[in-house]
Amino acid sequence: MEIEGAMGQYVDFCCSCKLNPLFKGHPFRPTRWIRLVPVASVYTLKKMQGRFWNSKSRKNRKKFKAIVPQVVATCIAALFHIVVGISLAFSAILLPQLEESQNSTNLDTIHITKTEGSWIASILVIVTPAGAIIAGFIMDAIGRLNMLKLAAIPGAIGWVLIATATNVPMLLCGRVLTGFCSAWATSPAIVYITEIAKPDIRGSLVSIAPAFASLGMVVVYLKGWFLDWRLVAWLTNIYTIISVVMIMFIPESPVWLVSKGRIEQARKSLEWINRYQPQPEHKSESFAEMQLAYLQKEHMIKKEQEAQLLGGDGSKRKLKMFFQPTGYKPMLILTGLFFFQQFSGIYITLFYAVTFFKDVGSTINPYLASVFIGTVRFVMSMANTWFMKRFRRRSLMTVSAAGMALCMGISGLFTKWIHEGDDTYNWVPVVMLLLYVVASMLGLLSIPWTMTAELFPLAIRGVAHSIAYGLANLLMFASIQSYYSLTDIFGGSSGIQYFFAVVALGGLAYSVVFLPETHRKKLKDIESYFLTNTMYYSFSCNNKTKPNxxxxxxxxxxxxxxxxxxxxxxxxxxxxxxxxxxxxxxxx
Incomplete structure (x- = not known):
């Protein structure tokens, strides 16, 4: 009985260690282990198991427990991104339902043209840059969390206008207000997460926000499959209310509190965020007090730097830096990247998902296909953090653009055959579009946004980032606005897919020639690169021709x-x- 009980303990131990007790090369395989039973007994096995858990799992549990408050605060601050995702993808379910009801005689039916439909989809994008600039000033004045609470006001009003709309102007006004809500909720949440997170987990925590936005897209696609668009608009305010209520249970950013001289509140905030941090060895101060002293020192240094920069002709120096190679070269490269990003169909398939799948002609339910697309975006948004850390930017862009071109080209070919009457493989376009989304998430969707914070010098980084962000949104507006026109020009759904494939190939060539490598590069090295290089090809040749x-x-x-x-x-x-x-x- 003792041997059988000990064997059970041994098997449990092997399972906990993820080992195979029957493997021949195992150091404790049964034939060898049974000879040790009289000596080791059950006590030895329990001791081995206890040593395993004590040495590794206990440390991991302590590390995880230390970051739990940061994870909780991040998830609560990012809750508004679910509403942002719903706002972005709402036109995908709104427009097809409005088109289906055009022949209806109901009094609440809204009749729209294709031009009006494109404005309903794209107007949210055009107001986002202005909303982000306004949010930057307001959140510096009233705080990050108060800005999130303020974002609920235009959001709630906008969704009520959409739900009760009787004409196109009401829909447009509602979309404008929800666009301001998206901008006012996105920037403060990202800033808040950046300021409370530890440096080693900051990237992972920041990636939670876009993952929540992708989750919001899945939610709206799924609801649009079963519910009327008016009911979906009403239900969205529930997420807004929940977000505001949950924000009341987390502390304000300690960085902002220190900048406003609220030292005692900053101390309480740091104590909440670091409540499970162990006491530093040989230190009389707590971890929160050490963090507070560090933030105060950083704030003083930042104030001195800003005073030097803004003193005298600081503004003129900033303006001149935009006309130097380190200023205009990154801006031109990013503008080209954003052009290929927007006109390769990445955001068009997001804003017109259901309509796009209807035009393809597949027998798969277009709402179900849209749910698949949203789910893939959600999964890839979480996995993308690992890809960005593991692989080079140029490699990811090459694979991404080539994969997008291949998938969209195959989808366009099978779409053409479906329209000609051959529906043998009518599932192929849906599968290819899913793979297209996977490829886009690897590089062409994410890397241009990341590079807005990597390519510019520190002195103009904030202003340059805002300009690049505004240009990207203008190009996004142009692509979404022109979708119906481009479809007519290129002869239908298959033609527009061929166009997207060609643009993706252009993005591939552009990336090979112009895109600099920033993976694991210091910012000063990136800045010095632009002093003598515009094309990456010439940079590589110069490196190869240098005499050894x-x-x-x-x-x-x-x-x-x-x-x-x-x-x-x-x-x-x-x-x-x-x-x-x-x-x-x-x-x-």
Missing amino acids: KKPTTQKNEQRKPIVKNSRVQVIDKKISNDQSLKMITSKA
Whole structure:
């Protein structure tokens, strides 16, 4: 009985260690283990199991427990991104339902044209840059969390206008207000997460926000499959109310509190965020107090730097930096990247998802296909953090653009065959579009947005980021607004897919020629790159053609005496002529 019980403990131990007890190479395989039972007994196995859990799992549990408050605060601050995702994808369910009800005689039916439909989809994008700029000033004045609460006001009013709309102007006004809500909720949430997160987990926590936005897209696609668009608009306000209520249970950003001189509130905020942090060894201060002292010091340094920058002709210096290679080259490269991003169909398939799948002609329910698309975006948004850390930017962009072009080209070909009457493989376009979304998430969707914070010098980074963000939204507005026109120009759904494939190939060529590599590069190295390079190809050629200066001296060995303990020891040491010359010139 003791042996059977011990064997059970052993198997449990192997399972906990994820080991196979029957594997021949296992150091504790049964034939060897049974001989040890009389000596080791059950006590030894329990001790081994306890040592395993004590040495690794306990440390992991402590580390995880220490970051729990940061994770909770991040998830609550990012809740508004669910509403943002619903706002972005709402036109995908609104427009097809309005088109289906055009022949209805109901009094609440809204009749729209294709031009009006494109404005309903795209107007949200055009107001986002202005809303983001306004949010930047307001959140610096009233705080990050108060800005999130304020964002609920235009959001709630906008969704009520949409739900009760009787004409197109009411829908447009509602979309404008929800656009301001999206801008006012996105920027403060990202800033808040950045300011409370530890540096080693900051990237992972920031990625929660876009993941929640992708979740909102899945929610709206799923609801649009079963519910009327008016009811979906009413239900969206529930997420808004829940977000505002939950925000009341987390503390304000300690960085902002220190900047406003609210030291005591900043201390309480840091104590909440770091409540499970262990007491530093050989320190009388708590972890929160050490963080507070660090934030105060950083705030003083930042104030001095801002005073130097803004003093005298600081504004003129900033303006001149935009006309230097480190200013205008990154802006031109990013503008090209955003052009290929927007006109390769990435956001068009988001804003017109259901309509797009209807035009393809597949027998798969277009709402179900849209749910699949949203789910893939959600999963890839979480996995993208790992890809960005693991692989180079240029490699990701190459794979992404090539994959998008291939998938969209195949989808366009099968769409053409479906329209010609051959529906044998009518599922292929849906599968190809799912793979297209996967490919887009790897590079062409995410990397241009990431590079807005990497390519510019520190002195103009904030202003340059805002300008690049505004240009990207203008291009997004142009692509979404022109979808129906482009479809007519290129002859239908298959033609527009061929167009997207060609643009993706253009993005591939553009990335190979112009895109700089920023993965694991210091910001100063990126800045120095633009001083002498515009095309990455020329940069690579210059590096390859640099002469590899190797010493051409003969293998002569010089003997150098070393005196040690009154005895002369002779050692062999190779000294090249180049090294000798450097030594002589340095002495001279």
